[in-house]
Amino acid sequence: MRLFSFLIATLTLLGTAVAVDVQKSVIITYPDSTPEWVLDKAKTAIKDSGGVITHEYQLIRGFAAELGEKVLDTVTAWGQEYNARIEENQVLSAFK
Structure with missing residues (x-):
């Protein structure tokens, strides 16, 4: 029973350490x-x-x-005063 508890605790800590910002x-x-x-800034x-x-x-300011969601939230908050526009980068096509 102690081994099982130890294993669960280890896996929980490992999962937390491996989690990365998307x-x-x-x-x-x-x-x-x-x-x-x-x-x-x-x-x-x-x-x-x-x-x-x-x-x-060069033509637009x-x-x-490529950044993590956490810093994206920070940059978004800073940009509100200056009307920053933040869009997901994606491929656009005229044809499907």
């Missing part, structure tokens, strides 16, 4: 009037959390990134 691919854009430090938070900036746009 990664999402998103495009984040800001209005042209948004200060540069706002974008830099978002990019730094993404990189610090283990995310990756996959593309920085924004970037594409």
